[in-house]
Amino acid sequence: xxxxxxxxxxxxxxxxxxxxxxxxxxxxxxxxxxxxxxxxxxxxxxxxxxxxxxxxxxxxxxxxxxxxxxxxxxxxxxxxxxxxxxxxxxxxxxxxxxxxxxxxxxxxxxxxxxxxxxxxxxxxxxxxxxxxxxxxxxxxxxxxxxxxxxxxxxxxxxxxxxxxxxxxxxxxxxxxxxxxxxxxxxxxxxxxxxxxxxxxxxxxxxxxxxxxxxxxxxxxxxxxxxxxxxxxxxxxxxxxxxxxxxxxxxxxxxxxxxxxxxxxxxxxxxxxxxxxxxxxxxxxxxxxxxxxxxxxxxxxxxxxxxxxxxxxxxxxxxxxxxxxxxxxxxxxxxxxxxxxxxxxxxxxxxxxxxxxxxxxxxxxxxxxxxxxxxxxxxxxxxxxxxxxxxxxxxxxxxxxxxxxxxxxxxxxxxxxxxxxxxxxxxxxxxxxxxxxxxxxxxxxxxxxxxxxxxxxxxxxxxxxxxxxxxxxxxxxxxxxxxxxxxxxxxxxxxxxxxxxxxxxxxxxxxxxxxxxxxxxxxxxxxxxxxxxxxxxxxxxxxxxxxxxxxxxxxxxxxxxxxxxxxxxxxxxxxxxxxxxxxxxxxxxxxxxxxxxxxxxxxxxxxxxxxxxxxxxxxxxxxxxxxxxxxxxxxxxxxxxxxxxxxxxxxxxxxxxxxxxxxxxxxxxxxxxxxxxxxxxxxxxxxxxxxxxxxxxxxxxxxxxxxxxxxxxxxxxxxxxxxxxxxxxxxxxxxxxxxxxxxxxxxxxxxxxxxxxxxxxxxxxxxxxxxxxxxxxxxxxxxxxxxxxxxxxxxxxxxxxxxxxxxxxxxxxxxxxxxxxxxxxxxxxxxxxx
Numbered sequence: 021x022x023x024x025x026x027x028x029x030x031x032x033x034x035x036x037x038x039x040x041x042x043x044x045x046x047x048x049x050x051x052x053x054x055x056x057x058x059x060x061x062x063x064x065x066x067x068x069x070x071x072x073x074x075x076x077x078x079x080x081x082x083x084x085x086x087x088x089x090x091x092x093x094x095x096x097x098x099x100x101x102x103x104x105x106x107x108x109x110x111x112x113x114x115x116x117x118x119x120x121x122x123x124x125x126x127x128x129x130x131x132x133x134x135x136x137x138x139x140x141x142x143x144x145x146x147x148x149x150x151x152x153x154x155x156x157x158x159x160x161x162x163x164x165x166x167x168x169x170x171x172x173x174x175x176x177x178x179x180x181x182x183x184x185x186x187x188x189x190x191x192x193x194x195x196x197x198x199x200x201x202x203x204x205x206x207x208x209x210x211x212x213x214x215x216x217x218x219x220x221x222x223x224x225x226x227x228x229x230x231x232x233x234x235x236x237x238x239x240x241x242x243x244x245x246x247x248x249x250x251x252x253x254x255x256x257x258x259x260x261x262x263x264x265x266x267x268x269x270x271x272x273x274x275x276x277x278x279x280x281x282x283x284x285x286x287x288x289x290x291x292x293x294x295x296x297x298x299x300x301x302x303x304x305x306x307x308x309x310x311x312x313x314x315x316x317x318x319x320x321x322x323x324x325x326x327x328x329x330x331x332x333x334x335x336x337x338x339x340x341x342x343x344x345x346x347x348x349x350x351x352x353x354x355x356x357x358x359x360x361x362x363x364x365x366x367x368x369x370x371x372x373x374x375x376x377x378x379x380x381x382x383x384x385x386x387x388x389x390x391x392x393x394x395x396x397x398x399x400x401x402x403x404x405x406x407x408x409x410x411x412x413x414x415x416x417x418x419x420x421x422x423x424x425x426x427x428x429x430x431x432x433x434x435x436x437x438x439x440x441x442x443x444x445x446x447x448x449x450x451x452x453x454x455x456x457x458x459x460x461x462x463x464x465x466x467x468x469x470x471x472x473x474x475x476x477x478x479x480x481x482x483x484x485x486x487x488x489x490x491x492x493x494x495x496x497x498x499x500x501x502x503x504x505x506x507x508x509x510x511x512x513x514x515x516x517x518x519x520x521x522x523x524x525x526x527x528x529x530x531x532x533x534x535x536x537x538x539x540x541x542x543x544x545x546x547x548x549x550x551x552x553x554x555x556x557x558x559x560x561x562x563x564x565x566x567x568x569x570x571x572x573x574x575x576x577x578x579x580x581x582x583x584x585x586x587x588x589x590x591x592x593x594x595x596x597x598x599x600x601x602x603x604x605x606x607x608x609x610x611x612x613x614x615x616x617x618x619x620x621x622x623x624x625x626x627x628x629x630x631x632x633x634x635x636x637x638x639x640x641x642x643x644x645x646x647x648x649x650x651x652x653x654x655x656x657x658x659x660x661x662x663x664x665x666x667x668x669x670x671x672x673x674x675x676x677x678x679x680x681x682x683x684x685x686x687x688x689x690x691x692x693x694x695x696x697x698x699x700x701x702x703x704x705x706x707x708x709x710x711x712x713x714x715x716x717x718x719x720x721x722x723x724x725x726x727x728x729x730x731x732x733x734x735x736x737x738x739x740x741x742x743x744x745x746x747x748x749x750x751x752x753x754x755x756x757x758x759x760x761x762x763x764x765x766x767x768x769x770x771x772x773x774x775x776x777x778x779x780x781x782x783x784x785x786x787x788x789x790x791x792x793x794x795x796x797x798x799x800x801x802x803x804x805x806x807x808x809x810x811x812x813x814x815x816x817x818x819x820x821x822x823x824x825x826x827x828x829x830x831x832x833x834x835x836x837x838x839x840x841x842x843x844x845x846x847x848x849x850x851x852x853x
Contacts, residue, residue, distance in 0.1 A: 040407055043109040046078060047102050050085035057083075057090040065091050066168035074112075075139050084138070085109075088131045088163075095162035098127055101412040108132045110407040111385040116228045116398055118391035118408045120415065121547070122509060122554025125387045129224050130160040132385065137169045137190040141383070142221040145193045148230050150175040156226075157193035164191060174198045180216060187218045196231050197240065200377045204242040207370045207632070207750065208823075210743050212639050220381040228386030229394040229543055232402060236375040237617050244369045244823075252306050256356040258289045259310040267311055276311045306349070313353035320456040323354065328361070330354050368757050369750070375401065375618065376625040389550050390543040397611065401618060417530075417553025420562040422538070424595025426584040431566035432462065434588065435536060436469050438562070439497065443471050447528040448496040450510065452548040453477075453536045454570075459499050462536065466497065473497035489515035491551075492531050494524060510551055530558035537569045538599055540606040565599045567591070572598065575605040616778075623782055624760060627789050631753050634793075638745050645734075645741035647797065648804045652719050655805050662731030664722055726806045726819075733811055740814035744807070745800045747821050752796040760785050 060068060069087055072080035085105050093099040100108075104124045107117040111132035119125050133143045147153040157173035164171040172186030174194040183202060186192050202217040209215050225231050266282030269275070278286065286307055287294050294304045317323065324331050330351065352362045378384060384402060391398070391406045398404040423438075425431040435451070442449055453459040456477040463475045476487045476498065491498040493514040512530055513521035525531075531552040539545055545563065552559025565571070567582060576598065584591050591598070638644050649656040658664050732740075763784050767777045807819035816823065 040106065040110065040409075043106050044102075046082055046109065047085060047105050049079075049082040050089070050105070053083045053086035054090070057086040060087075060090070062094065062166060065166045069134075069138055069167050072138070074135055081109075084135065087167075088134060091166040092127060092131070092163055095166050096127070096160070098124070100124070100127055100131065103409050103412050104128045105131065107387060107407075107409045108135065110409070111224060111387065112136065114383060114385050114404070115407040116225075116232075116386045116388065116391045116404050118406060119387055119389065120411050120554075121389045121550035122557075123409070123411055125226065125389075126156050126159065127163075129226060129387055130156070130163055132224055133191045134164065134167055134169060136222045136224075136383075138167070142218060143191045143224060144199060144220070144222065144381070145191060145224045145226065146196050146199060146231060146378075147193065147226045148195060148235075150195050150198065152226065153193040153195050153198075174202065180214075183216045187216065196225075196235060196374055196377070200240040200372060200374065201242065203377060203380075204240060204370045204372060207242070207635065209639065210746055211739070215639075222383040223378060223381040223385075225378070225384065225386035226388075228388045229390055229398075230388070231374065232378060232386070232404075233394045233397045233614070234541075234544075236373065236378075236397075236401065237614060237621075238374050239371045240374065240377065241371045242369045244367060252303075252310075253356060254290065255286075255303065255306045256310050256314075256353065258286055259307060259314050260357070262311075262314075267315065269315065276308075276316055278307065278311070309349045309353045310356075313350055313357050317350075317354055318457065319358070320460065324456065325358055325360070330358060330360065367754060368761075369754055370628075371757060372628065373621055373625070376621065376628070378402070379625070390546045393541070393543045393546070397614060401614065411556075413556030415553050416556065417549070417559040417561060419549060420560060422563045422565055422596045422599060424591040424599055425564070425566045426568075426582070426589040426591060426595075428566045428568040430584075430589030431536075431564050431569075432465055434590070435462065435534065435564050436465050436471075438564070439466060439471055439534065440469055442532050443495070443497055445528055446495045447530075447532050448492050448494065448512075448525060449498070449532045449534060450491050450551055451497070451499045451534045451536060452551075453499060453501050454539075455501055458536060459501050463499050466499070471497055473499050476500040492525060493517070494521065494528075509554065512557055526558055529560060531560075533559065533561040535561070535563035537565050538563055538571050538603055540571060540603065540610060542603060542607070565595070567595070567598065569599075571606060572602045575602040575609070619778055620764070620781060623785060627756070627785070628753075631749065635746065635749060638742055638749070642738050644745035644800075645738045647745070648741045648801065651797075651801045652804055654720055654722060655725060656737075658722070658725065658728055659732045659737055659809055660734065663728060664725065724806055726808045730810060732809055736811050736813060737809065740809050741804065743814055743816065744803050744821075745796075747816060747823065748796045748800040748803065750823075751799070751821075752792045756785075756789060756792055759788050 065087055069084060072084050074081050074084050085108075088108075089100050089105065101124065103119070104127055107119050107123075107125070107128035108131035110117045111129070112135045117125075117128070119128065129145055133145055136143045145153070145156065147156065154173050154175050157171055161171055169191060170189040171191045171193070172189035174183050174186045174192065175198060178186065178198075186194070187202075199217070206215050206217050262282060262285065266279060266285050268277055268279055283294055286292075286303075290303065292299050292303055294300065294307070319325065322332070355362050379402075384404060386404075388394075392408060395406045398406060423434060425434060439449055439451070451462065451473075453462060459475050459477045463473050466473050474487055474491075474497070477500070487498060488500070488510060490496060491500075492510045492512045496514075510531060511517060511522070512525040513523075517525075533549055533552045535545065535548050539548075549561040552561055582591065582594065582598065584595075586592070645656075654665060763781060767781045767784075803816075803819055803821060807821070808815040
């Protein structure tokens with residue numbers, strides 16, 4: 021798949037090639053302005069750059085390149101290579117550039133950011149994690165300062181004030197998670213001054229394929245504390261004693277269910293009928309959640325336990341996912357499993373996928389080491405094109421053929437033997453594993469074989485920079501989970517290596533990279549390989565795989581397991597073919613999933629945009645008070661006056677006439693009903709309409725008004741009305757998301773009736789969404805009537821309208837619609853609703 025994509029994109033990249041030819045010509049022209057740039061004082065660069073018409077004038081753009089090259093040399097002691105400037109130019113044209121590891125993407129991205137900022141744009145440089153975002157912002161700051169361009173960064177520990185200041189800068193560095201969660205948190209604001217995230221403008225995305233493809237379907241979810249049900253300790257105790265005959269796990273290891281024996285076991289132990297009306301929605305649900313927590317979520321694979329708390333592991337990055345939790349009771353179930361104190365449950369307040377988040381930006385570009393292989397997805401889902409930037413120095417890394425074994429045990433034994441052999445000569449070794457458990461298991465076997473190693477995984481990711489920086493030292497053996505996106509350069513000889521130390525490692529062949537199994541996509545394999553051979557350094561790479569690896573077991577099936585004829589269990593070329601076949605299947609499935617999930621999410625994203633637009637209108641105008649004053653004029657005036665209006669005098673003559681009219685109308689309606697008795701549908705519709713009409717309050721009726729103790733200032737009343745309307749809009753949206761989740765979890769059943777699950781999904785959530793505005797307004801109207809409103813504001817808590825006092829975030833990595841939507845909802849969100 022990857023090789024095919026590379027070839028295809030090279031064929032389709034002729035236009036991109038011609039554009040790059042123009043870029044190369046422009047860089048050559050820039051060299052003629054080097055003397056001019058070198059003659060400027062440091063404090064003259066900003067003014068000189070602002071006089072240039074970078075967006076439209078080619079001569080001025082060439083001068084800009086000369087300026088940034090000289091400024092980078094002075095401020096960072098980094099003089100950009102021609103290929104780095106070429107990458108910057110292509111990003112300024114809106115491309116995703118492929119630049120090999122070690123070719124200086126960070127500087128290229130900063131130069132592109134300066135270009136956009138000088139044109140007048142606000143720029144977000146979006147990274148895969150906080151560490152890289154903060155590091156790059158501080159590293160590039162002197163260069164931005166040379167041009168008078170302000171730069172800031174956001175990270176998990178940033179306060180609201182820090183975030184506002186960072187987003188107010190010309191260029192803001194931040195991880196995709198933090199920027200996404202700031203967008204979500206803005207949906208909790210009840211005053212315009214509380215808004216944090218600015219209007220999106222330009223996004224420059226580091227590790228673009230990781231963010232735009234691998235993370236694209238990940239929902240970023242903001243949850244709030246609720247009084248939801250907690251995990252049941254008795255149920256957890258029963259589940260913990262189950263045998264394999266009591267449950268079934270699907271072939272992909274994502275779903276688990278009770279067998280008949282398991283259901284009987286639970287019923288006997290708890291003394292209940294699981295499928296009775298009293299227990300099917302409670303006990304059975306809690307049992308399923310406990311099953312998932314006990315038998316599908318693995319410690320040191322999906323989570324770790326640290327400081328008495330369950331910490332989720334971000335599967336694609338090998339790090340602890342800070343301040344993130346599982347939804348729907350799963351978190352509490354895992355805490356019970358690990359015998360820890362249970363924390364609050366929660367409900368989803370808002371959610372947005374990474375793809376939708378990036379879709380907010382009018383201008384998107386990016387950089388990565390493996391863009392060509394993701395070219396099809398980038399074009400299809402983002403209308404982005406790839407420019408391949410040649411390396412500054414030819415890559416001389418040796419990539420050895422894969423070594424494939426029949427069993428995992430034989431694979432591990434082969435890896436240990438290979439590492440021992442390489443380690444004996446002192447060549448530094450970097451071993452890339454897939455999860456915490458695998459890294460620790462391999463480290464154990466290496467230590468047992470007499471090879472000391474340093475382990476980098478989610479348990480010590482705070483030490484990441486130091487560990488990775490020294491991975492190129494003589495004799496170093498480093499075992500790391502998920503090297504993709506870690507971003508730190510590995511210099512031969514170590515971070516502070518002398519020339520002699522560097523040269524000694526070069527003579528040994530440079531860094532040796534070992535993969536303990538292929539990833540689902542060739543891109544991630546190549547990112548791991550790319551850790552060796554940077555900037556013309558020597559290096560080597562090799563992958564060890566087995567037919568028991570998840571890549572094979574999930575994507576291939578055999579009538580009879582292939583067997584090895586070799587004593588060491590090696591499978592030779594046949595094994596390599598099977599691994600490549602499994603990877604092609606995995607890549608094809610991922611592309612299908614991306615397309616299918618994008619179709620399902622598209623309408624929800626459009627609905628979210630409508631809600632956000634309405635919310636901003638309520639937040640920034642007096643629309644809330646205007647609307648409620650029109651619906652409840654008596655209540656509105658009473659609050660302004662500080663008292664209820666005097667009772668109206670009843671005109672008895674008019675009242676008698678009104679009663680007679682009502683009696684006549686009632687008689688007419690009875691006659692009509694008698695004539696249409698057979699039409700049940702109309703009768704039902706009329707009954708429903710009459711009920712809704714009866715439910716609506718008469719604006720002149722003051723019987724249920726909340727207490728009025730004083731005149732309320734109009735400005736205070738405006739804010740009170742705003743908080744009331746926002747509360748009910750947010751509540752309605754949260755309920756709608758829960759409805760969407762419920763529909764998703766069962767929509768595949770529509771295929772049984774030969775209906776299109778996608779069409780039915782759209783019909784259901786569209787119909788539900790159309791009722792949302794009216795219901796939110798009617799609920800707000802009721803609260804406006806009944807809540808206590810004084811010059812201190814509105815007492816929403818007293819009215820039973822509680823906003824969450826604490827929030828947290830989480831992400832879900834499993835795809836919601838695998839296999840074309842024909843499977844049960846996968847992953848953890850909503851899986852047991």
